[in-house]
Amino acid sequence: MAEEVVLLDYWASMFGMRVRIALEEKGVKYEYREEDLSNKSPLLLEMNPIHKKIPVLIHNGKPICESIIQVQYIDEVWPDRNPILPSDPYQRAQARFWSDYIDKKTAGPCKALQRETGEKQEAAKIEFMEVLKTLDSELGDKSFFGGNVFGLVDIAFIGFYSWFHTYEEVANFSIVAEFPKLIAWAERCLKRESVAKVLPDSGKVLKSVSDYRKKILGIN
């Protein structure tokens, strides 16, 4: 039976990028459908009625929602190539813990960095730097978050790299100068075909956020 894999997504979403990277890692052919988040498609609303968010993975007509859940699903359906989670229960727990940490701690600051100005944005910047510091420490001298092998936590975080330049510009600080280890990790990840193929150009992300800030927030 032919596999049908459809991904409802938004090009700049770091959550969507996770799923695209996982699919590429597994060599799975899929149909990418760009959503207009200001005018969500009937298919999106039907497939994710609870949260109405992208990404939505539709495999043989059945929807899977939430990006970390989708990545684990992909790993379990196509287990033979490039395993994403380790096999040891403790290491799996560590991978899930850090993916959860990334989701919990970046949501607030990343949104505020994009959409706020002044004090609120400054507070978000400080919060985000704390997260980066923690992740930098967790990475340590390892090649990837899981050790020697590219895995779940790397997939969970690498999409944010395409947003670093945007955060630096709109909030006036340097991630590159402060976190050379994380930048080295990101460049290591970019050597993988899946990551290089999926991550959008940083300049494109910055332009779309700048346009948004100009148009919606009236900021130049």
Next chain:
Amino acid sequence: MASSTILLDYWPSMFCMRARVALREKGVEFEAKEEDLTNKSPLLLQSNPIHKKVPVLIHNGKPVCESLNVVQYIDEAWSDKNPFFPSDPYGKAQARFWADFVEKKFSDAQFKIWGKKGEEQAAGVKEFIEAVKILEAELGDKPYFGGDSFGYVDIALITFYSWFGAYEKFGNFSIEAESPKLIAWCKRCMEKESVSKSLPDQEKIVAYAADFRKNNL
């Protein structure tokens, strides 16, 4: 002799209760160490330096944090009995989705009911009822969220049952009136020893919540 399985615990925490239920489902002998959250133990701070929260499961000296993560770990470390997930990847993804829904929508709403007052509390009641109706629809006619067997989503949700008395008292509404099917599911779960042994009496939680409201609101 030190136990190979230690749970850093807090008796009213519905998150800690999940770990207790999961361990009992697997028949694991464990030592529960009650934490004073106003004076966290060195062991807690050392085992969970990032969030400094309970529950923490320490298995053979290695800590696992975040309750749903702990439950998944327990399922994988003691995989020989009572699996918490179906074997097919789609079923697993669905279970993870619904536990995540409990975490995102149900958990925040319920806190507002006992932890807040006025408009915030009223909003909490409304959101809680909405979440309950969605969960009830997902349960459908199945005996458990996991289908025929008690599983991951059941574990994620049932622990809040110990707080239902508090929600009803402070939110001034009847959960059974809103969702009789959910209450029936709760009672079905409570027939399991792993659950009934792990949840405190509703009256104790009502007193705990009353105390919190007196001191904080």
